[in-house]
Amino acid sequence: MEPLQSHRVEMLSIAVALVAVGAGTAYYFYLQRKPKGPEGPKGCLDADNFKEFLLVKRTELSHNVAKFRFALPTPTSVLGLPIGQHMSCRGKDSVGQEVTKPYTPTTLDSDVGYFELVIKMYPQGRMSHHFREMREGDYLAVKGPKGRFKYQPGQVRAFGMLAGGTGITPMFQVARAILENPHDETKIHLIYANVTYEDILLKEELDNFALSFPDQFHVYYVLNQPPEIWDGGVGYVSKEMVQIHCPAPASDIQILMCGPPPMNKAMAAHLNELGYTPEMQFKF
Known part of the structure; x- marks a missing residue:
């Protein structure tokens, strides 16, 4: 093979290799940046279906008020509840009948990995009974977000x-x-x-x-x-x-x-x- 032709083949091989490396690197970074499922920015809530969240901590604040902390799927997950909106919580009353009631967490999406509810448990409240009976290790069924209020910073004075x-x-x-x-x-x-x-x-x-x-x-x-x-x-x-x-x-x-x-x-x-x-x- 002529020296000039050999040089051209060598240069072409190097160019092909560089393109391959570049394409592989680009694909790697694409995969790294690609959204990784429901624990991404859109949050963990489902507006159409109830999802269960684990109660990891219950703190008694008074004789009839407690703070409930629920874990999200991963330590970096966000609930995905817009400011001022609420979610439906499902449980059972004192006679075992299913009951659903809206609640608003006291946490924001800046609180990653968990959400908290502060619940006042009324003697005759049907959902109050469910929360009164909840213990760490139990699961709460939640669906949302719900609500007409949508807050944008600076929307009012x-x-x-x-x-x-x-x-x-x-x-x-x-x-x-x-x-x-x-x-x-x-x-x-x-x-x-x-x-x-x-x-x-x-x-x-x-x-x-x-x-x-x-x-x-x-x-x-x-x-x-x-x-x-x-x-x-x-x-x-x-x-x-x-x-x-x-x-x-x-x-x-x-x-x-x-x-x-x-x-x-x-x-x-x-x-x-x-x-x-x-x-x-x-x-x-």
């Missing part, structure tokens, strides 16, 4: 929040998402109503919000049966309380409501009388 009892959980989730985002300057004005001081859920966390973000987060507690020494509101949430502690009606504010049906009805009446339009109101 300020939120007024009217919460009663366990209705604090969606408010807490929204507030936490706002306050943990350094680019979100949305202000939050929360009125939180309960019967007794012991009924206040997540009080330590809410007080820490108020202490850490004094210009952005404000909370006003209202108790129907307050202790002897009490500097919050007394009785039911009144129209005057809403007027004083919530942002005034404006196109760039929104009032969120979540509580027992009688409270929601009363709050809607207060808001209407104070001039808040339907667009400024949202009930979870």
Whole structure:
């Protein structure tokens, strides 16, 4: 073979080898970057089917309130629940009948590998019975996400929040998402109503919000049966309380409501009388 021809064959072989190596390297990085299934960004929830999650820790917060931590499939999995939305939890009541009820986790997708529910267990509550009987090692059937509320950072100048009892959980989730985002300057004005001081859920966390973000987060507690020494509101949430502690009606504010049906009805009446339009109101 002529020297020139031999050189050309050698160069062609090297070029083919380099192309092969390049293609192999590109394919390797493609595989590395390729989404790896349901534990990717889209989350672990299924809107159409119940999925079971393992209870790994149960923490008693009071005589009828507990925090339940459930493991996700992997330590880096996210639940995939949009801020302000909820999910359906399925269990059995005291006579063994199936029951489903919506709940909002207190965790966000920034909490990878697990999610938490703070549950108040009422004596006659059907789903309360299921949670009361749950022990570490048990599984909870969950389906979601569900809900009409979709939060985008900065969508309003300020939120007024009217919460009663366990209705604090969606408010807490929204507030936490706002306050943990350094680019979100949305202000939050929360009125939180309960019967007794012991009924206040997540009080330590809410007080820490108020202490850490004094210009952005404000909370006003209202108790129907307050202790002897009490500097919050007394009785039911009144129209005057809403007027004083919530942002005034404006196109760039929104009032969120979540509580027992009688409270929601009363709050809607207060808001209407104070001039808040339907667009400024949202009930979870």
